[in-house]
Amino acid sequence: MKKTVKFLALVLAIATVLSLAACGSDKKVVTIATNAEFPPFEYFEGEKMVGAEIDMAYALAEKMGVEIEITHIDFDAALTGAATGKYDMAISGITATDDRRKNMNFSDAYYKASQAIIVTADSDITTAADLADGKIVSCQEGTTGEQYLLDNDYMIQSFKTGSEAITALVAGKVDAVVIDDAVAKALSAEQNGKTKVLDEAMTKEEYAIAIKLGNDEFTAEVNEAIAALKADGSLKEIFAKYDLVID
Numbered sequence: 340m341k342k343t344v345k346f347l348a349l350v351l352a353i354a355t356v357l358s359l360a361a362c363g364s365d366k367k368v369v370t371i372a373t374n375a376e377f378p379p380f381e382y383f384e385g386e387k388m389v390g391a392e393i394d395m396a397y398a399l400a401e402k403m404g405v406e407i408e409i410t411h412i413d414f415d416a417a418l419t420g421a422a423t424g425k426y427d428m429a430i431s432g433i434t435a436t437d438d439r440r441k442n443m444n445f446s447d448a449y450y451k452a453s454q455a456i457i458v459t460a461d462s463d464i465t466t467a468a469d470l471a472d473g474k475i476v477s478c479q480e481g482t483t484g485e486q487y488l489l490d491n492d493y494m495i496q497s498f499k500t501g502s503e504a505i506t507a508l509v510a511g512k513v514d515a516v517v518i519d520d521a522v523a524k525a526l527s528a529e530q531n532g533k534t535k536v537l538d539e540a541m542t543k544e545e546y547a548i549a550i551k552l553g554n555d556e557f558t559a560e561v562n563e564a565i566a567a568l569k570a571d572g573s574l575k576e577i578f579a580k581y582d583l584v585i586d
């Protein structure tokens with residue numbers, strides 16, 4: 340009898356240790372939505388999500404003392420997911436615009452970007468003005484690049500991802516791609532010299548983290564973590580690993 344009790348106690352003890360190990364820690368889990376089709380900020384290397392903002396997300400988590408769970412979804416779904424609170428935040432090269440601010444909170448900005456044009460290596464398009472006459476321009480759906488093209492009355496063809504947009508360019512189906520500058524460079528570099536990025540910054544944008552509208556306390560926590568990463572130089576270091584300069 341005594342032996343059985345001891346044995347049971349041992350089994351229970353082992354079970355407790357195992358279940359604790361399975362939980363990992365009792366830290367709060369913060370859910371993050373991203374669209375990992377946006378090199379060098381977030382993209383897949385095989386099965387693994389990597390990129391400057393993925394590294395930034397883990398660095399933020401450490402400062403905030405939380406665990407994170409990153410989910411890859413369409414860009415527009417990431418935005419809505421943050422706006423509705425389905426995810427605690429979206430980190431996805433998101434430009435903080437006045438329009439979006441009506442539906443979501445934004446953290447402090449951490450990166451400056453602009454829209455850039457990709458054309459084929461032999462294209463006669465050299466400036467944004469050349470896109471006007473009858474040219475078809477492709478872009479990623481739901482982005483500020485798409486909005487810029489719509490606002491300027493260009494003929495557009497939107498794709499779910501930037502890489503589909505550039506594939507259409509290389510296939511001769513569209514005349515140009517408009518996408519965030521660093522991403523334009525990264526995508527163009529994958530095309531073996533078939534494309535080039537024009538040296539014209541068409542917009543002035545700033546990336547920030549999207550959070551549910553009115554979730555001010557959490558936004559303040561995130562801002563504190565961003566400020567800490569800026570202050571100790573680690574944000575600069577993270578972005579530099581991907582050849583991205585922040586000032």
Ligand code: ARG
Binds near residue numbers: 483
């Ligand atoms: N900066 C642009 C925007 O906010 C494009 C972002 C696209 N991001 C992505 N991960 N696909 O609309």
